[in-house]
Amino acid sequence: MAVISYIEAITQALKEEMERDENVFIMGEDVGKRGGVFQATKGLYEEFGQKRVIDTPLAESAIVGVGIGAAMYGMRPVAEMQFADFMLPATNQIISEAAKTRYRSNNDWSVPLTIRAPYGGGVHGGLYHSQSMEAIFANVPGLKIVMPSTPYDVKGLLKASIRDPDPVIFFEHKRAYRLIKGEVPDEEYVLPIGKADVKREGEDVTVITYGLAVHFALQAAEKLAAEGISTHVLDLQTVYPLDKETVIEAARKTGKVLLVTEDTKEGSVISEVAATIAENCLFDLDAPIRRLAAPDVPPMPYAAPLEKTCMLQPDQVEHAIRELAEF
Amino acid sequence: MAVISYIEAITQALKEEMERDENVFIMGEDVGKRGGVFQATKGLYEEFGQKRVIDTPLAESAIVGVGIGAAMYGMRPVAEMQFADFMLPATNQIISEAAKTRYRSNNDWSVPLTIRAPYGGGVHGGLYHSQSMEAIFANVPGLKIVMPSTPYDVKGLLKASIRDPDPVIFFEHKRAYRLIKGEVPDEEYVLPIGKADVKREGEDVTVITYGLAVHFALQAAEKLAAEGISTHVLDLQTVYPLDKETVIEAARKTGKVLLVTEDTKEGSVISEVAATIAENCLFDLDAPIRRLAAPDVPPMPYAAPLEKTCMLQPDQVEHAIRELAEF
Amino acid sequence: MENRHQALGFSDQDVLKMYEIMLTARRIDERLWLLNRAGKIPFVVSCQGQEAAQVGAAFALNREKDYVAPYYRDFGLVLAWGMTVREMMLNNFAKAEDPNSGGRQMPGHFGYRKLRMLTHSSPVTTQNPHAVGIALAAKLRGDDIVSFVTFGEGSSNQGDFHEAANFAGVHKLPVIFMCENNHYAISVSLKQQFACDHISDRAKGYGMFGKTFDGNDPLAAYEAVKEAADRAHRGEGPSLLEADCYRLTPHTSDDNDMTYRTKEEVATAKKHDGVMTFADYLRSLGILTEEKEKEMEERIRKDIDESTDYAEKAAFADPESVFRYVYEEKD
Amino acid sequence: MENRHQALGFSDQDVLKMYEIMLTARRIDERLWLLNRAGKIPFVVSCQGQEAAQVGAAFALNREKDYVAPYYRDFGLVLAWGMTVREMMLNNFAKAEDPNSGGRQMPGHFGYRKLRMLTHSSPVTTQNPHAVGIALAAKLRGDDIVSFVTFGEGSSNQGDFHEAANFAGVHKLPVIFMCENNHYAISVSLKQQFACDHISDRAKGYGMFGKTFDGNDPLAAYEAVKEAADRAHRGEGPSLLEADCYRLTPHTSDDNDMTYRTKEEVATAKKHDGVMTFADYLRSLGILTEEKEKEMEERIRKDIDESTDYAEKAAFADPESVFRYVYEEKD
């Protein structure tokens, strides 16, 4: 097993899928010679050439829309949105078109398109290079939204997304790109979309979260273990549609639930998690459901001290778990 | 007090605000001579002329974006989206621009823009003339989302939206347009944005909802009263940001909560309502929070029997209240 | 009149067939309004005034290989492309057997994979980038096809048109954008929609071939689309064509066009109606004889009658089917 | 060299001022890279290579009345428009006193209501419809102003450009769209961005005046923008101008441009650098003497030194302030 970074896992997944299936190709802004502004497609232009790694004009609606057409033809396009924030010009193509094509054609046409997009804060990106965009799409039947936390998950889930017969939005935490490293098997593997993953077993408090915050939760759990607090950590991995069963099971297990997101609180995907729990296992709870999220202000200012106030901090997670444990 | 229809309340509100303030003007597709495809702007072109009732090219991003610019100049534009479904090309202008202008300019610039959009199903509109779009925008700080249920509320809240110093999305239920009638005072009035409204006091079960479903809840409550079930009905009116206090109060009041939306269930605005209750008054509940919503499929097919399966039906509301009462 | 079709390589049989498809589209449309007025179908969207451009265009393409992304008025195009009258009627009655969507979508939202016809939605112009994607994929695979997309002139003002056209231009893709300029976007007249003389003036900004033609003349449509298709096959990239037509009916059965245009204006436009003028052309050359015309009308009426009957009696999809096909289902 | 500015109505003083602003923009930019390399500011986005077009344009407008919607490279424009060097430095250090956003936005995201300068965001091209809205509002109010908006050539491929330009064309609004074509959208070269010869070729599709000019020449910029402004004031509607420039630096301090272009290419472009060639012009006419040049450089350096110092020492906004101004606050 090799230890690689989160972003290397992306590059590896893309490379392997392109080698495996000649229908897979990449399109986006600066994905070619430049290898992507984060270098996620580094080396792919050199290996696969300009026909399979296509630098597009600066037009997100076209990137997605052309990708949809190519997918309808039988290709497996992987469209890169340079920053998740810049998906918004493509919203109509994503929600009206990609998501509804199979349904509206009564299963005649389908759109096996993967949309990759770096999201998340803490990188001095200011208001438009830091946002979490999942909530905007997490109520659109026909879409799947994957948000992995570790290099292992990234690789297995990105490969699964590319092979998926339906559109998948694959959100990558840009701060995790180089910060998070982890082991990845040498042999090929694919992970299932739609499943939450228990990242740590515990008895006292259940933390349900996704993305970078999974690591915050694991660090906190480690620390709190020394204090005798046992934390169960569930990584959603797919935030839409939710893996309801696993969520309910995790909530029941400890009866005390902390939900964590980096997104602003109101209307975030953890609201749905809370609703699912409140609907299905209310009487198993020993404490109110607790949500930890960013403040409800446009995320997030550029100046360092301002950004810090808006960005979820590891000690907040620790603090919240402890409070719940003591409830 | 005159009895008028839901859509007449819109026309009246527009007319009165245009008379009151010459900065108010209307722009959208077919709002001029045609008076809007639903006739919401009927007569306004004739009264105020083509300078203040502007037929635009078929381009929603421009309608909103030009509206933003005009609002920055000091005007009070009311932009009509012909159907809420067709707001999506304007998502970037709404979320990146209108919502964040005040914040990003540190209170230097602001966008007093009202975006009107007919939403909702049950009108044989098929997949793209029936959707509820509020969830897509109900996690964007800087926006306010108003969804009134009665002609009285429509008029008071639309006037408030036009006068509001910040962008407001004003969703109008298109099936309510001619179906719902109600009394409206002769004298001028304005209602507060951001407040939920108790539409009926009750002791056994609390229904929290908005839009057309408020009427379903009231009808059900009336019927169930004969069976001795007393229903408390809270109309959210503003679905973002939520009036948390009033929601919590209403949940506490009966300890049994039914949340109703016409939108698909997962990730809808009632998920946030459920989360708010689960977080703040879990121990006041005597039953799990119950959500009633459309199935998680792209809403909604055109053929009558298919549409009916997807559209919220009044008897579902009645049934759910009864079940909760008997819990 | 001068014989113009011979020079284009058409036999008399060919142009009769062309006319028959135009006429079928027209007669279906007329029937739909009757059905709507009779309360049998809740909604009609029309092709009237645009059949000539649609059918002429189809004849310039390879209907066995090429891809089309039609829009809601394209009765003539989809019929020429292989959709049957029965399928059209099933579509308008929104029955389970409708191959376009099984009654899930509103009428006129075409889509038929067997015919390489993309599925159309209501938000206008979104089909443009899809057609470009088809062309890109074909180019990547080395398939020599043309991707043909249509849309209204109102729709050409949406961002998606611009982005799609630009993308096609950059990659010199075999796409033909055909704007059916029927002079109205619902009630909005040309002057309020754009300030250029012709939508095809926009071609230059995408480095592509552009041309406006008489949308009432199927042979003009054929010529323009043929030229564009030949260019596409030669690797010379996309084209932007504009069919100058007129919408002879209200926007849909929900519209009242007398609130924004006059009877006189419509009456004047009717004098140039392509179905009528092409019939005149064929008659003047002795190709469309009275007898042939009668036969044709009868054949069409019979087909429409039977199809209407069939569609009216056909079953709606099972209400429980609404839960299906949100995502792929294994078997 | 021939005196070209006199015929345009400029005194020698005027063109010296023009040059001084261009030079100030350049010197600020150079300082920012030093500060970035020294670890004092995390991010730089540059104006180098585009100053001439920006400053020439500003001089053609009424800086007391007109509205501007600049984009992130417009140092020359915003300085000419009244932003001070100190304010530029506060912006780059993201301090509370930054009038653009108080440190909330990344550097280069200009906006200053006092100066009638719209607030800019990161998603490109969104400012175009805003500028059109300003012009529409002014027209409704009867105010005789011009709304001036800039953007990169990459950005001209976004839907919002098309929709905004079309809207302005239809309503014959006093908007000037100035595309600063610096030959790259990050790493993407012109050929991969569009297939037309000039971005200004798109003007025709919007029924507006279009012109491409030498973006290294402030007088050419002045002329083009003046012509467009005169048209606007005469009620002849919008214009689409294109400044042919070159981006002399990497895209931002996060970019490595050597992964996609060569040193030689950049070196060649530098020979046409507008700051240099305009200085040559002024020198050749004896307007920019050695003494004046020295004085000017010193004045600029002093201003930048003091401003940098001030900005570096200035306070960040209070962390608690992040909760403010999501909505209007009634104090």
Ligand SMILES: Cc1ncc(C[n+]2csc(CCOP(=O)(O)OP(=O)(O)O)c2C)c(N)n1
């Ligand atoms: C994005 C979007 N906005 C608005 C509508 C509502 N609408 C349906 S058709 C139409 C007019 C279309 O005009 P045009 O493109 O000229 O086509 P035509 O109907 O004239 O053939 C409008 C505004 C829509 N379908 N999609």
Ligand SMILES: Cc1ncc(C[n+]2csc(CCOP(=O)(O)OP(=O)(O)O)c2C)c(N)n1
């Ligand atoms: C909608 C959107 N997509 C992507 C980006 C990322 N991005 C920032 S600048 C840029 C290139 C812009 O090129 P151009 O418009 O030519 O302006 P230039 O930077 O060359 O001046 C890109 C792709 C963005 N800011 N907005």
Ligand SMILES: [Mg+2]
């Ligand atoms: Mg039209």
Ligand SMILES: [Mg+2]
């Ligand atoms: Mg550029």
